[in-house]
Amino acid sequence: MKVAALIPAAGSGTRLGLGPKAFVEVVGVSLLARSVAALAPHVDEVVVALPEGWTLPADVPARAIVGGQTRQDSVRLLLEATHAEVVLVHDAARPFLPAEVVRAVRAAAQAVGAATAALPVADTLVRASGEPPETGQTWGELTPREGLWAVQTPQGFRRGVLREAHARARADAHAATDDAGLVARLGGPVALVPGDARLFKVTTPGDLALATALAAVWDAR
Numbered sequence: 150m151k152v153a154a155l156i157p158a159a160g161s162g163t164r165l166g167l168g169p170k171a172f173v174e175v176v177g178v179s180l181l182a183r184s185v186a187a188l189a190p191h192v193d194e195v196v197v198a199l200p201e202g203w204t205l206p207a208d209v210p211a212r213a214i215v216g217g218q219t220r221q222d223s224v225r226l227l228l229e230a231t232h233a234e235v236v237l238v239h240d241a242a243r244p245f246l247p248a249e250v251v252r253a254v255r256a257a258a259q260a261v262g263a264a265t266a267a268l269p270v271a272d273t274l275v276r277a278s279g280e281p282p283e284t285g286q287t288w289g290e291l292t293p294r295e296g297l298w299a300v301q302t303p304q305g306f307r308r309g310v311l312r313e314a315h316a317r318a319r320a321d322a323h324a325a326t327d328d329a330g331l332v333a334r335l336g337g338p339v340a341l342v343p344g345d346a347r348l349f350k351v352t353t354p355g356d357l358a359l360a361t362a363l364a365a366v367w368d369a370r
């Protein structure tokens with residue numbers, strides 16, 4: 150059974166503020182190169198969605214397409230660019246991807262049809278309320294965290310399952326923040342596979358500082 154890694158990397162990195170985020174380097178290696186290196190040994194091919202006008206560095210073992218306006222568009226275009234039976238969708242912005250998570254998501258996707266890495270929420274959760282001018286947002290309503298998981302990538306799918314979910318979302322003009330949610334929206338089962346704290350998404354300058362510190366340990370493994 151052919152397996153492809155699909156890497157949405159076409160974002161502009163607005164919150165980080167350093168240009169297209171996939172090309173930002175952590176200790177000399179880009180987020181994209183780190184994500185591709187983590188997935189390539191586990192799959193038959195790696196396909197990456199890049200911002201228009203950007204090219205894949207020669208030492209990154211992948212095939213590139215031009216991404217879309219949103220992450221959801223980029224993943225839909227990636228799905229059209231492969232014939233693999235199973236796909237692993239992984240954010241370029243999550244560079245520290247343990248091999249055991251890749252293996253577990255792949256196995257669950259093959260067994261169930263859809264699976265995602267995720268972690269049980271460990272913090273107290275509250276919905277913020279209002280925007281008072283001087284103090285900012287205030288405590289609104291406490292949200293019980295029991296049973297809540299924070300969703301990561303990789304997310305694995307039988308390709309037909311995810312194609313159908315994207316087609317239906319497009320027909321309904323439905324936007325979602327991830328791909329497993331599109332499958333769940335149609336009533337399909339999605340397995341939750343234990344992720345990893347190191348698999349955080351590099352989103353803000355604070356995350357980049359954390360990534361730089363972690364890279365020293367990660368690269369010495």
Ligand SMILES: Nc1ccn([C@@H]2O[C@H](COP(=O)(O)OP(=O)(O)OP(=O)(O)O)[C@@H](O)[C@H]2O)c(=O)n1
Pocket residue numbers: 156157158159160161162163164165170171198216217218219220221223224240241242243350351352
């Ligand atoms: N049109 C888009 C938007 C996002 N992504 C990718 O989806 C992943 C998660 O998106 P995010 O972390 O939000 O990245 P950006 O969109 O670049 O960040 P920002 O929202 O701060 O601009 C990233 O690997 C990003 O490159 C993509 O392929 N195509």
Ligand SMILES: C[C@](O)(CO)[C@H](O)COP(=O)(O)O
Pocket residue numbers: 220240299300301302326327328350
């Ligand atoms: C797919 C994702 O990483 C799962 O947590 C997340 O939803 C991406 O969100 P973003 O706003 O596109 O970064």
